[in-house]
Amino acid sequence: MSTEKRQEHIKRDVEETEEIQPNVEPGEMDEEFVEDLDSLLDEIDEILEEDSQEFVENYIQRGGQ
Amino acid sequence: MKRRIYGLETEFGIIWTPDVPRRKTLTVQNVVMYLFREIVAGRMYPDVFLENGARFYQDIGCHPEYATPECDDVAELVAHDKAGERIITRLASTAERRMRNDGFYGKISIFKNNLDTPGNTYGCHENYLMERHVDFRQLAGQLIPFFVTRQVFAGAGKIKPSHRGYYAISQRAEHIREEISIGTTTARGIINTRDEPHADREKYRRLHVIVGDSNMSEFSTFLKVGTTGIILRMIEDNFIQQRFALRDPVKAIQAISDDTTCTHQIELQSGRRLSAVELQWQYLECAKRYLEQAESDSTTNQVMARWEYVLTCLESDPMQLDRELDWVIKWKWLQTYLTKRGLEWDAPQVKHLDLKYHNVRQEESLYYTLESRAEIERIVRDEQIRHAEQFPPERTRAKFRGKFIKKVNEGKVLCGVNWSYIQLYEPYQILYLSTDPFKPEFDEASRTIYSI
Numbered sequence: 001m002s003t004e005k006r007q008e009h010i011k012r013d014v015e016e017t018e019e020i021q022p023n024v025e026p027g028e029m030d031e032e033f034v035e036d037l038d039s040l041l042d043e044i045d046e047i048l049e050e051d052s053q054e055f056v057e058n059y060i061q062r063g064g065q
Numbered sequence: 066m067k068r069r070i071y072g073l074e075t076e077f078g079i080i081w082t083p084d085v086p087r088r089k090t091l092t093v094q095n096v097v098m099y100l101f102r103e104i105v106a107g108r109m110y111p112d113v114f115l116e117n118g119a120r121f122y123q124d125i126g127c128h129p130e131y132a133t134p135e136c137d138d139v140a141e142l143v144a145h146d147k148a149g150e151r152i153i154t155r156l157a158s159t160a161e162r163r164m165r166n167d168g169f170y171g172k173i174s175i176f177k178n179n180l181d182t183p184g185n186t187y188g189c190h191e192n193y194l195m196e197r198h199v200d201f202r203q204l205a206g207q208l209i210p211f212f213v214t215r216q217v218f219a220g221a222g223k224i225k226p227s228h229r230g231y232y233a234i235s236q237r238a239e240h241i242r243e244e245i246s247i248g249t250t251t252a253r254g255i256i257n258t259r260d261e262p263h264a265d266r267e268k269y270r271r272l273h274v275i276v277g278d279s280n281m282s283e284f285s286t287f288l289k290v291g292t293t294g295i296i297l298r299m300i301e302d303n304f305i306q307q308r309f310a311l312r313d314p315v316k317a318i319q320a321i322s323d324d325t326t327c328t329h330q331i332e333l334q335s336g337r338r339l340s341a342v343e344l345q346w347q348y349l350e351c352a353k354r355y356l357e358q359a360e361s362d363s364t365t366n367q368v369m370a371r372w373e374y375v376l377t378c379l380e381s382d383p384m385q386l387d388r389e390l391d392w393v394i395k396w397k398w399l400q401t402y403l404t405k406r407g408l409e410w411d412a413p414q415v416k417h418l419d420l421k422y423h424n425v426r427q428e429e430s431l432y433y434t435l436e437s438r439a440e441i442e443r444i445v446r447d448e449q450i451r452h453a454e455q456f457p458p459e460r461t462r463a464k465f466r467g468k469f470i471k472k473v474n475e476g477k478v479l480c481g482v483n484w485s486y487i488q489l490y491e492p493y494q495i496l497y498l499s500t501d502p503f504k505p506e507f508d509e510a511s512r513t514i515y516s517i
Contacts, residue, residue, distance in 0.1 A: 036438075041405055043434055044398075044418065050082065052417035056182055059420060061093065062126035064076040064187025065249040065275065 066298055066365050068137045070194035070264075070461060070502045071290055073146050075279055076128040076187040077153060077425070078176035081169075089169055093127050096173060099160040100129055100153070114482045116470045117148060117456055118463030125250060128187050129153060129175075134463030135502050139291045139364050141458055143283045144445045148453035150177060150425040157426060177279045178423035179236040180223060182416075186240045188249070189279035191290060193272040194262065194502065196301045204272075205245055205256045207300050210309035210333075211293070211348055212255050212276050213318045214341035217327050217383075218375045219289035221278035222392030224399070224410060224419050230323060231410040232399075234392045236278045238322035244314050249275055255314055263484040265500040272297065276318075281423060281432040283444035284389040288375065291368030295352050304355050309344060310334040325396065327379050342379045349373060388442045395422045398431060464505040465497075486510075 081096045083089055091099075101111035101123065112122035118134030131149030136142040157173040164171065179186050195204075220234035233239075237253075246254030259273040274293070280286040299305050310333060311317050317331040321341045330338040339347075349372055356369065378385040387397040402408070403415050418431055427433035435441050457467030469487050472478045479491040487497040487507060497507035 037401075037405075040434070040438060041402060044402055044431065045406075047421055047429055047431065047434060048414055048417055051086065052413040054086065055082065056413050056416045056420070058082070059078070059080055059182045061078050061080075061128070061181040061185050061187060063185040063250060064124060064126040064128045065190065 070135045071142045072133050072192040074132040074190040076130045080174050083171040100156050103159050118467040134457050135461040136458050143286050144449040144453040147450045154426050175425050176423040177425050191274040195270050195272050197270050209255050209314050213314050214344045217341045220392040222395045233322045235322040238318045264502050282391045284442050285391045287444045299355050462499045462502045465507050
């Protein structure tokens, strides 16, 4: 990775926003971001559907190496 | 750079949960037996080599363990490490079907992490084939400060009790009690002295590294093994002149793990104080100088670029690495989830989600949920992982082993297999040996043909 590439990478979020939809209003982007985040959090709720307390308490292994 | 043989061994955590709570339960031992049943038919002990050259077996403490075949490229190693996750996932699905036939309705969870709830630990061991001529004391002295500090990019992250600050960088750090030790189940050391090269002992030693965490992130695995490989090459070539000896390495590894800002300063024997990131910069600068005069290659260049990128980000704000490093990715998403759902760090759902990050079954996994939404930086493509599930690396002796295993599985031959030998029993007896893992062939050592 060149230095420029790394810099690009570091500023990824800003630039991606600009690259993909350069004419979009900031408010609209935020809305889309919030929707994406909400659906991801819903998906996380689904993978946590079993009883967390019980699952965590039961997760006991013998020590390994 | 000169070729090196790399291998990763991963001990997985495993648990079975019945569909109806408190109905019938299965012990971990039983679950592991179901898991292995498909591939160890007729064997006394669950321990087999696979067609891709890897070894899959039951290790100490009843953990299923996957050891990758010998790889001579770090990106290839990442693909083979991921292939192990996919293989064990498929075995879990088959095992669940068999269990249902036997009246056990439930789900197997498999975790690629290093801690259970009470704090028992199991490991991810890295293996590096090294040149024998290196003085071991010198090797240990130069590696200890590197291993103590590399967790800032190689750590897998863990929740810790709230009075200690909620979150730590490394899972293994608090289980490391010695600087140098032979032990792997107690008194674990920063440097482990186990040395079974499975190759010519005169020429090679095996460096067996037990200090690191298991990684879900391909980026973390790539950087962990890649940077270590470069450091070892510099040590073999006697290139590192600086001394970074630490005042108290065991205390330092814990203190660094406890500081998610990555600014904590540790003391060198010289009295100088440096943060883990600053110490890593020293190693990186040294590696740059080394590669100005040694031959590099494309994988090494990629490791170097990512190493520099990561240190640059860690210096200003570790959170910038929320697509790359396990401990940061997990931290970010645990924090986001608990904030949005109004939970505290010690809520069972948050601890559960920490475990779920490491679940290798993709539909059950926080890591793979994020990966499927393109929230994670990758190193290899899915096609490469699928290929590694079936085929051994082309350039190492794993190729020869894989070919034999395939013949065994097709019922064409009968043989016993280990890392450095293959004993063919039928149709006639031949012993094949390998003392050079860089060669994709074994040598025929002896042959007995019985005539009746």
